[in-house]
Amino acid sequence: MKILVCISHVPDTTSKINFVNGDSEFDTNGVQFVINPNDEFGLTRAIWFQEQQGATVTVVNVGGPDAEATLRKALAIGANEAIRVNANPTDGFFVAKQLAEVVKSGGYDLVICGKESLDYNGGMVPGMLAGLLDYNFVNSCTELTIEGTSAKVAREIDGGKETIAASLPLVIGGQKGLVEEKDLRIPNMRGIMTARTKVLTVLEPVAANVNTKAVKFEKPAPKSAVKLFSADDLDGLVNALHNEAKVI
């Protein structure tokens, strides 16, 4: 089985969010980038398939040279090879289009994405990729097993869970649950050393329509301070929730 894991290179959640160039660009100054958490669950599941079922795992990112550190980390965790499509990921459709090209030329039968990335939270890429490839698709995936060309998948639904049978080729949008959090891996020294010798291919992007443009960013207006009620004044709280906030 050939697995492609799509890795988004995102600011760590604790990062300060600031913008530059007239609020048109994210300020990367001093920001630490990580493998998108949803993708990390998928990557770890892919490594499981590699170790238990002999799958090969390729990781891919659409991004600039700075994303190579994130790809090297994925290699250090155990991926066999990496691909970087050398382009600024302008929107979800652009990224999906590049990934579709990689999937077609590499003949992958399982494509694992995260259900959304922490930066734009768009949740667009996995579905668009499945649409462009006309592959089967399961989103918000919390469990995945594969036997031959049959996949058994669980996905989160509002208020519960659904178990799904699907066949390869398949795209999934994954999340927490694909593996236990305790099973996420931290690269060890040996992994880091071998990662240096693994292949990281750089591909040039294919042309894609511009469907959306990020025009500018805004930060929420500063919040007014919390209104505190003493433990003896719970009537005050109930009153505020009813008359002021109008939520009860």
Added chain:
Amino acid sequence: MSLLIYAESADGKFKKVAFELASYAKKVAESLGTTVTAVTVNAGNVSDLSKYGVDKVLKVSNDKLANFNAKAYADVVKQAAQKEGAKVILLSSTTDSLYMAPIVAVGLDAGFASNVVGLPISTSPFQVKRNAFSNKAFNITEITTDVKVLSLAKNSYGLVESASSATEEDFAPSLNEADFNVKVASVEKTSGKVTIADADIVVSGGRGLKGPENWGMLEELASVLGAATACSKPVSDLGWRPHSEHVGQTGKPVATNLYIAIGISGAIQHIAGINSSKVKVVINSDADAPFFKVADYGVVGDAFDIVPRLTQKLKEFKAQNA
């Protein structure tokens, strides 16, 4: 040029988000000088959509669509859009609608903006404001394609009644057999409880509650408010509560009208998931807990003292205002 919404239903009843979407669509349609068409799937009685300004309903009834199937539903929405010549297609932000939205967008060569929080800033060029960076910022996105797909963030617009008299029409789109290669084998629902996805109020507990045996008081508070219960990540990691209740960056997002956080410190990863809730109330014994910085109302004190008394006060309030 019409405007199309997919009005989501479950067990033959519309979800509240469908009415919010209709309310929003009505306003967008007004600014575009057009009407609102809704497409429904196995929705039963559709007349309620009229209260929120829908002008026409395309009703799809098909047993093959009994379970949600992203590609097949996307096909339904796509064909409805084509039939109506819709240039703007609006979807909710439920798990199902977000699942199919990108497929609809690709199928219609449309630009797609998700997590939209409010009316378009301008319709020419078409610019909308969306949540980004785990709700720590907004992004103004311009959709440059002729056909546009948007998903509206939950509770970001609200319900606005606007009476209309919707015409109803049966609609039988053609379905693609291959879409059913993805088959639902079983569904497990947390029954008899308000779920986080549907709730307007969420009562959430953290490690400060000390143990699962103390959740009774939280459930009682939730039941007085008709709320769903939730928890922080360590609480579900410890097995005190099910994983489906864990909210935050790696858990469920919560966009309710009221979020009550009890014994939760307010770590950034937790806040990321609840930031778009409108009103946040914090009960915490530590006056320096970071949660107070993002809260609207707060009580510094022991949850074991405050929660039962607050529940009592709310019971009295409900009795008086019933």
